[in-house]
Amino acid sequence: MNTAFFDAAFEVPHRTPERVRNDAVSTEAPPSKGASGSVRFEAVRKTYLSSAGPVDALKGISVDIPAGTIFGIIGRSGAGKSSLLRTVNRLERPTDGRVLVDDEDVAALDEDDLVRLRRRVGMIFQHFNLLSAKTVFANIALPLVVAKVPREDIRQRVADVLKLVGLEGKENTYPSRLSGGQKQRVGIARALVSRPQILLCDEATSALDPETTLSILKLLKDINRRLGLTIVLITHEMSVIREICDEVLILEGGEVAESGDVWQVFGNPRHEATRALLAPLSRGLPADLAELIRPAPLDGQPCRAIVELSFTGTGDNELDLARISTALGIGARLVQSDLDRIQGHLSGRILMNVPYRNDLAAVISNPLLANHTRIVGYVAADD
Amino acid sequence: MSPQMIDRLWHAFLDTLTMVGASTFIALAAGIPLAVFLVMSAQGGLIQAPRANRLIGGLINGFRATPFVVLMVALLPFTRLVTGTTIGVWAAVVPLSISATPFFARIAEVSLREVDHGLIEAAQAVGCRRWHIIRHVLLPEALPGLVGGFTITIVSMIGASAMAGVIGAGGLGDVAIRYGYQRFDTTVMLVVIAILIVIVCAVQFAGDFAVRRLRAR
Ligand SMILES: Nc1ncnc2c1ncn2[C@@H]1O[C@H](COP(=O)(O)OP(=O)(O)O)[C@@H](O)[C@H]1O
Ligand SMILES: [Mg+2]
Numbered sequence: 109m110n111t112a113f114f115d116a117a118f119e120v121p122h123r124t125p126e127r128v129r130n131d132a133v134s135t136e137a138p139p140s141k142g143a144s145g146s147v148r149f150e151a152v153r154k155t156y157l158s159s160a161g162p163v164d165a166l167k168g169i170s171v172d173i174p175a176g177t178i179f180g181i182i183g184r185s186g187a188g189k190s191s192l193l194r195t196v197n198r199l200e201r202p203t204d205g206r207v208l209v210d211d212e213d214v215a216a217l218d219e220d221d222l223v224r225l226r227r228r229v230g231m232i233f234q235h236f237n238l239l240s241a242k243t244v245f246a247n248i249a250l251p252l253v254v255a256k257v258p259r260e261d262i263r264q265r266v267a268d269v270l271k272l273v274g275l276e277g278k279e280n281t282y283p284s285r286l287s288g289g290q291k292q293r294v295g296i297a298r299a300l301v302s303r304p305q306i307l308l309c310d311e312a313t314s315a316l317d318p319e320t321t322l323s324i325l326k327l328l329k330d331i332n333r334r335l336g337l338t339i340v341l342i343t344h345e346m347s348v349i350r351e352i353c354d355e356v357l358i359l360e361g362g363e364v365a366e367s368g369d370v371w372q373v374f375g376n377p378r379h380e381a382t383r384a385l386l387a388p389l390s391r392g393l394p395a396d397l398a399e400l401i402r403p404a405p406l407d408g409q410p411c412r413a414i415v416e417l418s419f420t421g422t423g424d425n426e427l428d429l430a431r432i433s434t435a436l437g438i439g440a441r442l443v444q445s446d447l448d449r450i451q452g453h454l455s456g457r458i459l460m461n462v463p464y465r466n467d468l469a470a471v472i473s474n475p476l477l478a479n480h481t482r483i484v485g486y487v488a489a490d491d
Numbered sequence: 492m493s494p495q496m497i498d499r500l501w502h503a504f505l506d507t508l509t510m511v512g513a514s515t516f517i518a519l520a521a522g523i524p525l526a527v528f529l530v531m532s533a534q535g536g537l538i539q540a541p542r543a544n545r546l547i548g549g550l551i552n553g554f555r556a557t558p559f560v561v562l563m564v565a566l567l568p569f570t571r572l573v574t575g576t577t578i579g580v581w582a583a584v585v586p587l588s589i590s591a592t593p594f595f596a597r598i599a600e601v602s603l604r605e606v607d608h609g610l611i612e613a614a615q616a617v618g619c620r621r622w623h624i625i626r627h628v629l630l631p632e633a634l635p636g637l638v639g640g641f642t643i644t645i646v647s648m649i650g651a652s653a654m655a656g657v658i659g660a661g662g663l664g665d666v667a668i669r670y671g672y673q674r675f676d677t678t679v680m681l682v683v684i685a686i687l688i689v690i691v692c693a694v695q696f697a698g699d700f701a702v703r704r705l706r707a708r
Contacts, residue, residue, distance in 0.1 A: 197616055219620070226618040237613035240708065241631035250627060251617035282708040298617065308616075 144175040144210065145228075145305030145338035147196055152205035154191050154362075165191040167362040168205065173355075175210075175305070178332050178339045180349040180370070182385060183359035189342040192359065193308050196340065197229045198222060209306065227255065230299030234311035236291040238283040244270075244294050245279040251302045269297040273327060289320035296327065300335075307331070309341040313348060325351045346385050350374065350450060358382050371453035375420035375479075391446045393459075393484065401485035405464055410489035413464045414443065417478035421453030425479055432478075435471050436462045459484065492678060499666060500679075504686065506580050507662040510652040514587035515645050518595040522644075523637070525551070525592070526599035527625055533604075537611075537621050551593040559590050559651045563658060583660035587648060595644040602636025603629050635705040642698025646691050663687060 154166040165188045173179045181189050194200040195207045198214050207214045209225060217225055238247050245266055252262045270276055273293040283291055292312060299307055309328070313321040329352045332339050343349060349356050349370055356373050358365040360381040366373060377383045393401070397414065405411050415436070419425055427447070433440055440462040447456035462468070464486060472481040492500075525547065531537050532544040554562070563586040567577050570585040606629055614628045630637070653664020663683050671680025 199612055199615060223618045223620065226616055229616075231613070231616040233609060233613060235609060237607070237609040239610060239628060239632060241634060241705075242627075250614070250619070254617070254619050254623045254627070284708060298613075302617065 145336075146175040146210055147173040147306065147338070147340065148206075148208040148211075149192070149195075150206040150208065152192065152195060152202045152207060154188070154195070154200065155203045165362050166202070169359075169362075169364055170205075171357055171364065171367060173338065173340060175338050176332075176336050177354045178329065178341060178352050180353035180356040181340065181342045181359060182344060182346065182349055182356060183365075183381070184385075185344060187359040188362040189344075189359055190310055191362075193310055193340060193342050196306070196308055197226050197231060199231075227251065227302045228304050229306045229308060230302065230304035231308040231310070232292065232295040232299050232312045234314050236283070236288075236295045236315075238291055238294055238298075240283055242282075243279065244275065244281050244283065244286070247283065247294055248298045248301050251298065255302070265301055266297075269301045272300065272331075273297045287320075288316050289323060292316065292320075292324055293327070296324075296331075300331065304337065306338045306340065309339065311342055311344070314343070314345075321348070322351070328352060344385075346374075346389050350389070350448070354451070358385065369451065371421045371450040371455055374448070374450055375422065375453060375455040390456075391444065394444055397443065397459075397487070400487045402487065403485055405486050406488055411464045411486050412489050413462055413468055413486050414484040415460045415462055415468075415472055416457055416480075416482050416484050417460065417472075418457040418480040419447065419454045420479040421450065421455045422479060425454065427454060427458070427478070428476070431476060432460075435474060435477055436460060437465075439463045461487070463489070492682070496670070496679060499670075500663070500682065500686070503661055503663045503666040503683075506660065507649065507652055507664070507690075509580050510583050510587055510655060510660065510662055511645060511648045513581075513584045514591045514652075515595075515641070515648050517584075517588040518591035518644055518648075519641060521588075521592045522595035522599055523630075525596040526603055527629065529596070529600045530603040530629070531621070531625075537624065551596055554589060554593040555597065559586070560654055562586050562590055563654065567658075578659040580655075580660050580662070582658055583652065583655035583662075587651060587655065590651060591644055591648050594647065595640060598640030598643060599633075599637055602633040602640060605636065606632045635702045638698060638705060639702045642695060642702075645694050645698075649687065649691060649694070 149169050149171045152166055152169045153164070156163040156165055169188075169192055181192060183189050191200055195202050196209060196214065198207075198217070201215060209229065212225070214225065239250070242250070248266045248269060249262050252265060257265070266279070267276075270279065273296050275290060275293050275297065278286070278290070278294075283294065286294065295312075296307075307328075312328075313324050316324060325348060328339055328341070331337055332352075341348070341353065353370050355368065356370050357367040358373070358379060358381055360379070365379040365381040366377075373382060374386065377386055392398075393414075401414060405413075417427075417432070419427065440460050443459040443461045445456075445458045447454065447458065449455070469483065472483070528538075529544060529548060529551075532540040534541070557565070563583070566586045566589060570582050571577050573585050574581045576582050610628050610632060611624055614624050619627065652660075652662050653667070655662055656665025656668055663686060667680055667683035670676045671683060
């Protein structure tokens with residue numbers, strides 16, 4: 109991807125009024141004053157009337173999504189993620205409460221205004237939802253065709269977004285001939301071609317292999333940084349959140365379990381649902397240690413302790429090797445490390461195998477070593 | 492076979508072509524809008540019109556339930572109103588069309604309903620209005636099914652048109668009954684059957700070929 113292209117063709121449209129005036133879609137849909145891509149949910153409820161009786165999918169969700177952020181919504185299957193996301197472009201109407209996009213109540217829009225809103229809010233889907241009867245070009249051009257953008261502009265803009273997503277030369281291919289990753293790139297191009305301020309992603313990488321997932325996430329992050337686009341992203345994988353999100357909302361049974369900056373939620377998960385979602389990312393006790401470990405110091409023989417030092421990213425805790433080794437003394441070994449740096453904050457934990465002594469508990473309680481420390485257990489000395 | 496018989500068969504062939512061509516054309520022109528309406532107005536569709544949906548659906552069922560021979564006779568007053576006569580090829584086109592339209596509409600409805608709802612949502616999400624969705628999503632995505640359904644309609648109208656002889660419409664089926672059956676001319680009977688088989692095979696082959704081409708994208 110080349111930067112010159114972004115600068116030339118994709119300079120953040122809402123910050124360059126002249127470009128906006130020359131632009132057919134935007135002319136039809138002049139961004140309202142101060143439009144920048146923020147979303148606010150106010151006590152949003154959604155009840156589906158299914159044959160099996162009413163289903164409360166959302167039970168009063170209030171959240172603010174600041175413009176320009178990458179906002180993750182995570183939760184188990186059936187938690188209400190899609191229901192919540194789909195209220196933003198009114199694919200779903202809230203049963204109660206309000207959804208505001210740039211302070212505009214989505215529920216109050218008439219059909220013309222709704223169409224205008226939808227041109228400001230792009231969306232991509234888990235299963236891509238590309239039209240099989242249309243070529244890549246025609247798929248991406250559709251939002252402009254129905255907005256009556258002149259043919260020449262369409263050609264140019266489709267070429268621009270194709271380049272942006274790295275699919276030059278695929279114009280005349282049909283979607284069935286593309287790989288999953290390529291299909292999602294077409295989906296992204298189709299969502300971006302109207303130059304939206306918000307991009308909604310419903311499990312956009314859940315149907316992709318890990319490598320392709322990473323490349324799509326990287327593309328989304330690039331788009332966010334360079335175009336200043338707000339991205340609201342649903343996933344059921346914490347690794348996706350860690351990879352690109354600024355803020356995260358954890359949904360559980362239609363309610364907010366917790367929300368906040370990603371590093372905070374990762375460093376110090378408060379809700380059981382969050383811990384459950386984080387579990388696949390954290391490593392447990394190594395198997396060989398788990399077999400040997402005892403709950404108490406061994407009587408009458410030299411023994412070692414397994415010490416865990418956890419970092420939550422709060423305060424100015426850095427992992428100070430000299431301080432740790434001084435405190436734990438000669439013979440302290442690093443057994444396992446599960447550390448990450450999220451948004452500039454250290455998060456995770458290390459396990460140390462140290463010679464046991466009577467004052468060990470007091471020594472490791474020093475708050476300068478780590479945010480939390482504890483003795484996990486004891487093993488026989490091997491030396 | 493005598494030269495007159497060959498001439499008679501040729502004209503019967505043209506009559507069949509006219510009846511089937513005209514009635515299936517009308518079925519296509521009227522059946523697709525009906526099918527689109529049925530799909531759009533169904534529960535959870537893009538148009539909220541449950542009563543109109545039930546009404547149209549009921550009418551279609553009524554016509555589908557009536558055997559073609561009965562329909563042909565029952566429609567005689569209407570046929571006279573439209574064509575000014577109750578005999579001949581064009582008089583047969585009226586009941587044939589009225590029989591073919593609901594038939595094709597139901598088949599087309601099934602194809603349209605099978606279009607992935609996600610595609611409709613994706614179109615809505617990029618700012619498509621209802622008309623755009625019909626034009627850019629429903630019809631193109633259902634096209635292979637529509638072509639296949641239209642092929643079936645043509646073939647079944649070739650069969651139905653044989654009964655149009657009852658109201659003096661002529662056609663291949665009529666020749667087969669009058670000469671082959673009533674006058675025991677087995678050769679004529681076999682020739683007519685052979686011609687019908689060739690026509691049906693040709694139609695089916697063309698239809699299958701088109702569907703395969705469309706699906707190959
Ligand atoms: N159209 C619908 N009709 C009835 N129930 C629905 C519908 N859509 C979603 N639900 C129900 O609402 C709940 C939340 O669904 P959803 O928002 O799709 O969750 P998620 O995206 O987190 O998996 C689920 O229990 C689901 O069965
Ligand atoms: Mg979902």
